[in-house]
Structure formats: structure tokens, C-alpha cells
Amino acid sequence: MTRWMWAALAWTSLVLGIIGAFLPIMPTVPFILLAAFAAARGSKRLRHWLVTHPKFGQAIIDWETHGTVARRAKWLATIMMSLSAISMLVFSPVWWVPAIGIAVMGSVTLWLWLRPEPVH
Missing domain, CATH: 1.10.287 (Helix Hairpins)
Incomplete structure (x- = not known):
């Protein structure tokens, strides 16, 4: 099971x-x-x-x-989160929804860029 x-x-x-x-x-x-x-x-x-x-x-x-993340993946994630943040700012009827989302995405972005990159 x-x-x-x-x-x-x-x-x-x-x-x-x-x-x-x-x-x-x-x-x-x-x-x-x-x-x-x-x-x-x-x-x-x-x-x-x-x-x-x-x-x-x-x-x-x-x-x-x-525990490594490729630089290309970091950039792609950062760009996608930025686009998400913009769409949240544009389409959200209240200010606090995008504020929470952007704070979470900002924290994730910081954590992601602090991860080491693979050496191939």
C-alpha cells in the first residue's frame, strides 16, 4: 500500500x-x-x-x-517569479495578496541564489 x-x-x-x-x-x-x-x-x-x-x-x-542549482535554472526561476509578481500586482484587487506573494518569492529567490552551482 x-x-x-x-x-x-x-x-x-x-x-x-x-x-x-x-x-x-x-x-x-x-x-x-x-x-x-x-x-x-x-x-x-x-x-x-x-x-x-x-x-x-x-x-x-x-x-x-x-544540493546545487545551475545558474541557468536560477535565472529562469527569477524571471518567472518576477513575471508572476508583476501579474499579481496588475490583477490583484487588494494590495496584501501580491505583497505576501512577492515576499515569499523574494525569500525563495534569495535562498535559490545562495545555493551553490554545479561544477561540470
Whole structure:
């Protein structure tokens, strides 16, 4: 039963990560990393597919082995969070919603840029 729950979490996280690649308000990388983590416990085939994937694979391996994030990924995340912040400022009917979102994204951006970068 536990294996099925891990597999369900892995697949759900993967789907959310893919959705996040197209929606600026939804993160991609955390969901893909969660999918890889859960797949290691619930679906060996999905895990293998994730770590050998041309887009996700190296980032997952870098994160799991050294806790590193590529500079390109940092820039992409920063740009996407900035676009999200702008859209929140434009479309939110109250000021405090974008303020909270921007504070969270600012904290995540700071944390992300403090992560080391892989040496390949």
C-alpha cells in the first residue's frame, strides 16, 4: 500500500510540475524534485525516466548529490517569479495578496541564489 501512495505522489507531482512549466504562478522545479524523491520509493520506472530525462535528469542528480542549482535554472526561476509578481500586482484587487506573494518569492529567490552551482 505504501508503495502505491509514493507512486501516486510521484505522478501527481510530475503532472503539477509540467503544468508549472506553462503557468507562471506555479513552480516547476520543486514538483519535479518531489516527483523524483517519491518515485524512488514508489516507481522505479518513473524514477529512471526522470533521472535520465534530457531536461530534468541532470538537475535532479545535481540537487540530490550536492544540493546545487545551475545558474541557468536560477535565472529562469527569477524571471518567472518576477513575471508572476508583476501579474499579481496588475490583477490583484487588494494590495496584501501580491505583497505576501512577492515576499515569499523574494525569500525563495534569495535562498535559490545562495545555493551553490554545479561544477561540470
